[in-house]
Amino acid sequence: MNFTNPVVWVHGDCLSPTHPALLAYPTRPALWVWDEALLEEWQLRLKRLVFIYECLLELPVVIRRGEVAAEVIAFAQEHQADGVLTTASPSPRFQVIRSTIESTLPVTVLPVEPLVAYDGFLDLKSFSRYWRVAESYAFQASTPTPDLTQGKHPPTPPTTPGSAD
Amino acid sequence: MSRDLRRDFTDRADMITYLQEQFPAVLPGPVPETPGGRKAALGALRRFEITRYGSSRNYLRGAVSRLSPYIRYGVLSLAEVRHWALAQVDDPRMVEKFIQELGWRDYWQRVYQQLGDAIWEDLAPYKTGFSPKHYAPNLPEDIPRGTTGLVCIDSFSAELHRTGYLHNHARMWLAAYVVHWRTTRWQAGALWFLEHLLDGDPASNNLSWQWVASTYSQKPYFFNRENLERYTEGVYCRKCPRYGHCPFEGSYERLSQKLFPHAEDPKKKHRKPR
Numbered sequence: 386m387n388f389t390n391p392v393v394w395v396h397g398d399c400l401s402p403t404h405p406a407l408l409a410y411p412t413r414p415a416l417w418v419w420d421e422a423l424l425e426e427w428q429l430r431l432k433r434l435v436f437i438y439e440c441l442l443e444l445p446v447v448i449r450r451g452e453v454a455a456e457v458i459a460f461a462q463e464h465q466a467d468g469v470l471t472t473a474s475p476s477p478r479f480q481v482i483r484s485t486i487e488s489t490l491p492v493t494v495l496p497v498e499p500l501v502a503y504d505g506f507l508d509l510k511s512f513s514r515y516w517r518v519a520e521s522y523a524f525q526a527s528t529p530t531p532d533l534t535q536g537k538h539p540p541t542p543p544t545t546p547g548s549a550d
Numbered sequence: 551m552s553r554d555l556r557r558d559f560t561d562r563a564d565m566i567t568y569l570q571e572q573f574p575a576v577l578p579g580p581v582p583e584t585p586g587g588r589k590a591a592l593g594a595l596r597r598f599e600i601t602r603y604g605s606s607r608n609y610l611r612g613a614v615s616r617l618s619p620y621i622r623y624g625v626l627s628l629a630e631v632r633h634w635a636l637a638q639v640d641d642p643r644m645v646e647k648f649i650q651e652l653g654w655r656d657y658w659q660r661v662y663q664q665l666g667d668a669i670w671e672d673l674a675p676y677k678t679g680f681s682p683k684h685y686a687p688n689l690p691e692d693i694p695r696g697t698t699g700l701v702c703i704d705s706f707s708a709e710l711h712r713t714g715y716l717h718n719h720a721r722m723w724l725a726a727y728v729v730h731w732r733t734t735r736w737q738a739g740a741l742w743f744l745e746h747l748l749d750g751d752p753a754s755n756n757l758s759w760q761w762v763a764s765t766y767s768q769k770p771y772f773f774n775r776e777n778l779e780r781y782t783e784g785v786y787c788r789k790c791p792r793y794g795h796c797p798f799e800g801s802y803e804r805l806s807q808k809l810f811p812h813a814e815d816p817k818k819k820h821r822k823p824r
Binding site for chain 2: 402516
């Protein structure tokens with residue numbers, strides 16, 4: 386991620402003010418693009434647009450619409466960016482957009498802390514096989530508890546089963 | 551240069567009017583009761599009675615979290631919700647069921663990462679004794695219109711359309727009704743849900759429909775009236791004109807024989823809700 390002047394591309398799998406790229410580059414421009422083709426394909430209803438828009442209004446993002454990769458590239462060029470930062474997504478559409486942007490500009494995908502911090506093999510043939518391994522990792526807490534503003538739930542370290550330290 | 555969309559509004563109504571103007575092709579309809587954003591997400595977290603979750607979650611009036619739209623859009627990450635949950639209790643076993651549900655979301659996302667758009671295809675044969683050809687490709691119109699005459703099903707359909715939210719158990723009953731009683735392909739139901747659910751995510755949505763249909767599980771999920779009446783505390787059945795003679799009447803064994811007469815082992819136990 387050795388960018389000097391990146392822009393941040395915010396997509397629908399990480400609409401949080403704690404977005405890793407927004408935290409890492411708080412002064413760099415950030416963009417959200419309404420994916421016009423996806424809106425048509427999924428026939429999304431107004432209620433979902435409203436929900437997403439309310440999420441966006443709490444983020445320091447410029448909001449645009451159109452073809453996502455083209456809009457991200459144009460935005461990056463407007464800001465003389467040397468790269469694009471975003472967060473991971475399992476969506477195949479994300480992979481296509483990322484590849485298209487990468488034909489013009491380098492893209493770095495930052496991870497969001499996973500539920501299961503385990504890099505080994507997880508058998509996904511069934512949930513029970515996955516959970517047999519994942520469970521102990523899922524009970525290991527390492528993220529600070531979200532600040533609930535009223536301080537009702539201080540981030541006390543819990544006792545976790547299977548915790549090695 | 552593209553035109554930036556507005557960020558300043560006098561109030562929610564102003565924003566909604568603006569969105570309707572900007573996206574005239576988006577189908578109109580009710581606006582969500584669930585507000586978007588991190589502040590609202592943290593409010594939902596504060597209201598969540600997590601210690602009641604494990605024992606009451608299958609009841610429609612149970613202490614469910616209502617966090618799913620925020621988790622779906624990453625307003626809250628699974629890891630931070632998990633950490634918050636563990637911080638609420640001295641003994642992690644008290645929040646075991648909730649963390650397992652976070653695990654289900656993580657699991658579906660990992661499967662999606664692996665399979666991509668293949669999650670729209672049957673991942674395995676139906677275990678119902680029927681071939682895919684047996685199932686209709688389109689959703690029967692009376693289901694989204696809420697005119698089946700079954701008060702429970704019509705109420706769930708109306709709630710989905712109005713609020714963009716359904717309790718997990720209601721999702722499963724509705725999905726089972728679509729696939730097994732109305733012999734409709736799960737894909738049609740999955741698309742319908744994705745259109746309306748605020749938390750609509752292809753992975754959790756499609757793979758759960760496949761789980762109900764039995765194309766991503768060892769047996770179909772179905773239910774009977776007794777089960778539905780119990781977990782809804784009878785609110786639908788009491789006002790249903792078909793009470794006592796609805797399609798959901800009977801033991802699981804009887805319903806299994808009726809719904810899946812050609813299945814290899816119709817006496818197989820039914821699935822319980824997750």
